[in-house]
Amino acid sequence: MGQAEPVGQVAGVEQVAGVEQRGQPEIATNRVVDYYETAEHRALDLLTGGQIHLGYWPKDWRQEEGPASPAADLAEAASRLTRLLVAKSRVAAGERFIDIGCGVGGPALALVRERRCLVDGVTISPFQQEQAVARATRAGLAEQARFYLADALALPFAAASFAGGWFFESIFHMGHRPALVEARRVLQPGAVLLLTDVIDCGRLSEEEKQTARELCNVDYLTIDQYPALLADTGFELLELVDLTERVALPFATRFAAAVADRRAEILAIFSDDEERLARFAAVGEKFANIGYLLVACRVPA
Numbered sequence: 441m442g443q444a445e446p447v448g449q450v451a452g453v454e455q456v457a458g459v460e461q462r463g464q465p466e467i468a469t470n471r472v473v474d475y476y477e478t479a480e481h482r483a484l485d486l487l488t489g490g491q492i493h494l495g496y497w498p499k500d501w502r503q504e505e506g507p508a509s510p511a512a513d514l515a516e517a518a519s520r521l522t523r524l525l526v527a528k529s530r531v532a533a534g535e536r537f538i539d540i541g542c543g544v545g546g547p548a549l550a551l552v553r554e555r556r557c558l559v560d561g562v563t564i565s566p567f568q569q570e571q572a573v574a575r576a577t578r579a580g581l582a583e584q585a586r587f588y589l590a591d592a593l594a595l596p597f598a599a600a601s602f603a604g605g606w607f608f609e610s611i612f613h614m615g616h617r618p619a620l621v622e623a624r625r626v627l628q629p630g631a632v633l634l635l636t637d638v639i640d641c642g643r644l645s646e647e648e649k650q651t652a653r654e655l656c657n658v659d660y661l662t663i664d665q666y667p668a669l670l671a672d673t674g675f676e677l678l679e680l681v682d683l684t685e686r687v688a689l690p691f692a693t694r695f696a697a698a699v700a701d702r703r704a705e706i707l708a709i710f711s712d713d714e715e716r717l718a719r720f721a722a723v724g725e726k727f728a729n730i731g732y733l734l735v736a737c738r739v740p741a
């Protein structure tokens with residue numbers, strides 16, 4: 441079975457009926473592009489091995505001793521979160537899967553290796569798309585994992601192209617409703633869609649929400665908004681799991697130590713700017729106020 445061929449621009453924001461608009465889409469996506477091309481994201485890539493997401497800590501991290509190698513702990517937690525999603529994906533060998541907001545390709549390649557499926561990844565960042573293609577080529581998986589520069593709200597694929605898909609820590613940049621409507625269009629009947637999302641769990645101040653929106657177009661939903669959102673956009677809810685205690689809180693606690701572990705390499709990325717390094721190390725703490733959700737849903741058969 442071949443991969444889905446891009447069919448050009450389809451279903452742009454203004455073409456999707458009943459969709460709320462959040463400012464001018466072009467400005468919003470430009471903000472996201474800038475955000476992912478910063479040295480901070482190169483540093484995160486270094487720490488997590490091509491996975492631009494948080495991590496999963498299965499045990500009660502409050503009871504544990506601090507890890508011997510905080511950097512290895514962070515990288516392993518990022519891989520564990522990827523493995524969790526891979527395990528929940530129901531895609532079979534040879535089937536097509538869409539990774540919407542694919543970053544630099546780490547999770548897509550893990551899925552291809554485990555399931556022997558065909559992945560089409562899309563990102564709004566030209567830098568990430570190049571990195572993802574290079575990563576797939578280095579891994580000898582460029583045929584199985586392809587990466588496109590495209591907007592999640594106008595996916596360049598025909599309707600019902602994919603047997604499964606995910607938004608792996610990406611939907612909060614896009615506008616949840618239009619992103620789900622567009623994902624629903626390209627998924628086949630019966631396809632399972634997974635997503636992880638940063639959410640408002642009641643600890644975020646209005647100022648924090650505003651800052652995140654201005655920085656990179658983040659919109660935080662609450663867990664309670666999900667069932668109606670999925671029903672409205674044509675999905676059946678399968679699973680809704682609050683992972684705040686397993687993902688966001690341990691990340692908030694452990695990120696700075698991981699940065700300290702790889703200080704020299706990260707400082708080189710920041711051209712020896714110590715203040716920038718300190719600001720980067722402090723980013724982790726912000727996740728103490730943010731919730732984390734895992735969702736599985738299905739297009740009705």
Ligand SMILES: C[S@@+](CC[C@H](N)C(=O)[O-])C[C@H]1O[C@@H](n2cnc3c(N)ncnc32)[C@H](O)[C@@H]1O
Pocket residue numbers: 469472476490491492493540541542543544545546547562563564565568590591592593607608609610611613614
């Ligand atoms: C936190 S990163 C997650 C990357 C990847 N899923 C991973 O886990 O490594 C968010 C991703 O969403 C992508 N993104 C944000 N808005 C987008 C949009 N409108 N269209 C396509 N991709 C988008 C970003 O470019 C980035 O790749």
